[in-house]
Amino acid sequence: MARYVTSKFLYTLLSLFILITATFFLMKAIPGDPFMSEKEVPAPIRARLEAQYGLDKPEIVQYVNYLGNILQGDLGISMKKLNQDVGHIIGQTFGVSLRLGLVAVVVSVIVGVGLGLLAALYHRKLIDNVTMVLAVLGMSVPSFVLASLLQYLLAFRLDLFHVTGLKGPLDYVLPVAALSAQPIAFIARLTRSSMLEVLHADYVKTAKAKGLKWPAILWKHVIRNGILPIVTYVGPMTANVITGSVVVERIFGIGGIGKVYVDSINNRDYTLIMGITLFYGIILMAARFITDIVYVLVDPRIKLTSGKEG
Amino acid sequence: MANNNLTNKQPIPTLTAADFQPVDINQRESEAIKRESLSAWRDTWERLRSNKVAMGALIALFVIVLASLIGPVISHWVHGYNYKSNDLLATNQKPSGTHWFGTDDLGRDMFVRTWMGARISLTIGLAAALIDLLIGVIYGGIMGYFGGRVDTVMNKFSEILYAIPYLLVTILLLVVFKPSLGTIILALTITGWINMSWIVRGEILKLKSREYVLASRSMGAGTGRLLFRHLLPNASGPIIVTLTLSVPSAIFAESFLSFLGLGVQAPISSLGSMVENALTGWMYYPWRMLFPAVLISLIMLAFTLLGDGLRDALDPSLKNK
Amino acid sequence: MGAQLGKNLIEVEGLKKYFNVGKGKVLKAVDNLNFYIREGETLGMVGESGCGKSTAGRTILRLYEPTAGSVRFNGTDIYKLSPSKMKAMRRDMQMIFQDPYASLNPRFTVSDIIGEALDIHNMAGSRGERKKRIEELLDLVGLNTDHATRYPHEFSGGQRQRIGIARALAVNPKFIICDEPISALDVSIQAQVVNLLQELQERLGLTYLFIAHDLSMVKHISDRVAVMYLGKMVELAESEELYRNPIHPYTKSLLSAIPVPDPEVESQRKRILMTAEGGGPIRSADDDSEQPTLVEVSPGHWVATPY
Numbered sequence: 001m002a003r004y005v006t007s008k009f010l011y012t013l014l015s016l017f018i019l020i021t022a023t024f025f026l027m028k029a030i031p032g033d034p035f036m037s038e039k040e041v042p043a044p045i046r047a048r049l050e051a052q053y054g055l056d057k058p059e060i061v062q063y064v065n066y067l068g069n070i071l072q073g074d075l076g077i078s079m080k081k082l083n084q085d086v087g088h089i090i091g092q093t094f095g096v097s098l099r100l101g102l103v104a105v106v107v108s109v110i111v112g113v114g115l116g117l118l119a120a121l122y123h124r125k126l127i128d129n130v131t132m133v134l135a136v137l138g139m140s141v142p143s144f145v146l147a148s149l150l151q152y153l154l155a156f157r158l159d160l161f162h163v164t165g166l167k168g169p170l171d172y173v174l175p176v177a178a179l180s181a182q183p184i185a186f187i188a189r190l191t192r193s194s195m196l197e198v199l200h201a202d203y204v205k206t207a208k209a210k211g212l213k214w215p216a217i218l219w220k221h222v223i224r225n226g227i228l229p230i231v232t233y234v235g236p237m238t239a240n241v242i243t244g245s246v247v248v249e250r251i252f253g254i255g256g257i258g259k260v261y262v263d264s265i266n267n268r269d270y271t272l273i274m275g276i277t278l279f280y281g282i283i284l285m286a287a288r289f290i291t292d293i294v295y296v297l298v299d300p301r302i303k304l305t306s307g308k309e310g
Numbered sequence: 311m312a313n314n315n316l317t318n319k320q321p322i323p324t325l326t327a328a329d330f331q332p333v334d335i336n337q338r339e340s341e342a343i344k345r346e347s348l349s350a351w352r353d354t355w356e357r358l359r360s361n362k363v364a365m366g367a368l369i370a371l372f373v374i375v376l377a378s379l380i381g382p383v384i385s386h387w388v389h390g391y392n393y394k395s396n397d398l399l400a401t402n403q404k405p406s407g408t409h410w411f412g413t414d415d416l417g418r419d420m421f422v423r424t425w426m427g428a429r430i431s432l433t434i435g436l437a438a439a440l441i442d443l444l445i446g447v448i449y450g451g452i453m454g455y456f457g458g459r460v461d462t463v464m465n466k467f468s469e470i471l472y473a474i475p476y477l478l479v480t481i482l483l484l485v486v487f488k489p490s491l492g493t494i495i496l497a498l499t500i501t502g503w504i505n506m507s508w509i510v511r512g513e514i515l516k517l518k519s520r521e522y523v524l525a526s527r528s529m530g531a532g533t534g535r536l537l538f539r540h541l542l543p544n545a546s547g548p549i550i551v552t553l554t555l556s557v558p559s560a561i562f563a564e565s566f567l568s569f570l571g572l573g574v575q576a577p578i579s580s581l582g583s584m585v586e587n588a589l590t591g592w593m594y595y596p597w598r599m600l601f602p603a604v605l606i607s608l609i610m611l612a613f614t615l616l617g618d619g620l621r622d623a624l625d626p627s628l629k630n631k
Numbered sequence: 632m633g634a635q636l637g638k639n640l641i642e643v644e645g646l647k648k649y650f651n652v653g654k655g656k657v658l659k660a661v662d663n664l665n666f667y668i669r670e671g672e673t674l675g676m677v678g679e680s681g682c683g684k685s686t687a688g689r690t691i692l693r694l695y696e697p698t699a700g701s702v703r704f705n706g707t708d709i710y711k712l713s714p715s716k717m718k719a720m721r722r723d724m725q726m727i728f729q730d731p732y733a734s735l736n737p738r739f740t741v742s743d744i745i746g747e748a749l750d751i752h753n754m755a756g757s758r759g760e761r762k763k764r765i766e767e768l769l770d771l772v773g774l775n776t777d778h779a780t781r782y783p784h785e786f787s788g789g790q791r792q793r794i795g796i797a798r799a800l801a802v803n804p805k806f807i808i809c810d811e812p813i814s815a816l817d818v819s820i821q822a823q824v825v826n827l828l829q830e831l832q833e834r835l836g837l838t839y840l841f842i843a844h845d846l847s848m849v850k851h852i853s854d855r856v857a858v859m860y861l862g863k864m865v866e867l868a869e870s871e872e873l874y875r876n877p878i879h880p881y882t883k884s885l886l887s888a889i890p891v892p893d894p895e896v897e898s899q900r901k902r903i904l905m906t907a908e909g910g911g912p913i914r915s916a917d918d919d920s921e922q923p924t925l926v927e928v929s930p931g932h933w934v935a936t937p938y
Contacts, residue, residue: 015473521734
């Protein structure tokens, strides 16, 4: 186990290193320099700015400095919001996004597993069919379409919620609904198929045959075994929520990190783009790493000796 | 349950050898097969055809593709609009006889732009999926066919690449290189092929130890024949399903990029960029959002349903999974 | 059977096939095989599943590259042949596979399956010739000629195995390895297929290596029988001799497992179970300590010692 975790960890680090390197050199490949789009900067000021950001040194030195800074948690200074530290900007705005994302994840898992379980228990009945139709719809309707639709109908037309902003708990309803629709759909489908498999397994029949009560069977055998595949979805779900939050924050005018990311791209604020990209990258890779580890921990059937996994 | 033979009081008639006569059975004739001969493809098609949802999705896609091809032509022919022509005196018009889907903030006809957008979105989705297919089949085919150390090294490489979140890479690439149809497709495929290569690899690894592949080798078949006559045709099921499902994810990725201002650039539009464009003040002009949003949802839905249907048709044992 | 046996067609010498199982360990699937097969002869090869029989067969046909050793066909070492010469050689050596469901490509028609070898070796000059040859082969194995356009899934196991046999015969081979050709079939069909194989042997002068785990069937079809155990050959003799006078404890154990179709005798039958003292310790795959050698105990009867 320790060997498996170590090797997974090292590979994750390697991927992260490639992302950092790619980020750095891609940014360097941009024609011109960060100060070009501004008004014509006088030469002495320009030289001072370049020195301040270390742009006058050879690229390889800049790269090594950059790596060193990242290791110390220093993501540099925003090029457009002058004198604002990238790490500071992320720290300020991440809280809002994290809260929104966590609520969306919790809602997704509870609703998704619940719906999937219901659909499996009432296989080929009305509930199953309705749930599966909703799930396919949920998978196909992009989050921005859903967000706009909810905003238009429930907030603008019916005036049930605020159109924008995230001040009270009620303001969470629409963004969370838009964020969790897709994960709910995926989880419901995953849960349903996995539960169906378990429900038909011989050990469930045995449990029934030996007279175990249905709730006990459900909890001890069906849910515990059927829920395993959900773990594999943690990684993709994190990605889903992050991309979703970028869109949803923009539509609902929420000042989270997603909105800052969009702004930074529109302003071509390169250090900020790099910083947030890396930040997102770390979160996503961590999610995937945790998924791999947890899956092995919870599923006793996976043997670690071969070192191969699907 | 069991029928009770014990209550049967009828006497059993005694049989002698004379009661039996050899029946003249022509074995060859009895082996004749009446059922119409169906190839694996025909079989799959028959199963798909009986799946109403999948057929509905297929027809919907056909209609959408057709409309995206002729819609702009019709509008040009009837009203003389193209996707660029704007009328600043008629901005944000409601749908009407002259502008079937209304106009946008620059007074451009939404009917033309919506179908042009669908054309661009579909092009991006299909092109990205086909490039993924090409690279994935070659890379995955090499991994699966040669196996051993080649496989280990190539697989590790793809795993490391896969661990890098692909949308972030795409965003970075498009920040650096100006977004255009070509660069967007390229950026989408830069890591998009990995999933396909794993599907191909898994199938080939599984198939290459099948006895019919050994039989072909024992007859002296070369790599080309083994790959293109035996391995890939038999791996085609999962490949087709993956291909079908990677179209909507590419379309979605492009629309997400549009949200970041990294989608196709004006005056060209994709469905995603039209939705993004409609965001400013769409409360007051909902039709500007409605048509592209509904169309993009329909396209994604149709591909998803078709993919599901294909999976069921290609491997009936997976049904309801 | 009983036909006049000619010179040695196949000579196997020191054949080894090891598989890496990781962590420096190897699985010695085939370990030092030595035997010959005469022209027109059927050599049976028996042993429990996993003893390396199939691997041996596949290695002899060079479907797997050997770890060591040589296989001579008519005096030519096939492992030394260039790819193009090896391809030509494959016309002389063919194989019939165990699983009639897995051994036919589901996307090929019967005529594609049988005709594939003709295409590979350019043996049919024209379409008509190809069609004629395929119909000839179908007829030879007792299948309807109008089956040619059908797909494997439309046939029963026995019919599929006939298709497999027709495929092997397409290139006019001299030597065929039958890799458990009947073990996946219903008992009622087994005899049909075995009889067909014997009939074909007589008509076409074929030489067989008949791999099986069913001893009674092997006895019926083989001139000589080789017993394999854990990748090694432990006994080799004329089939009558082997069944009458088994020497190696493993052979004795195998023979004692054959049911007898006579209730009275059957009730008396005692299975001989192998014990460690009996001489069949399961050796670990990477243990190189003991290399038994074959010793001729009576003319043509070879036994591995020590056992």
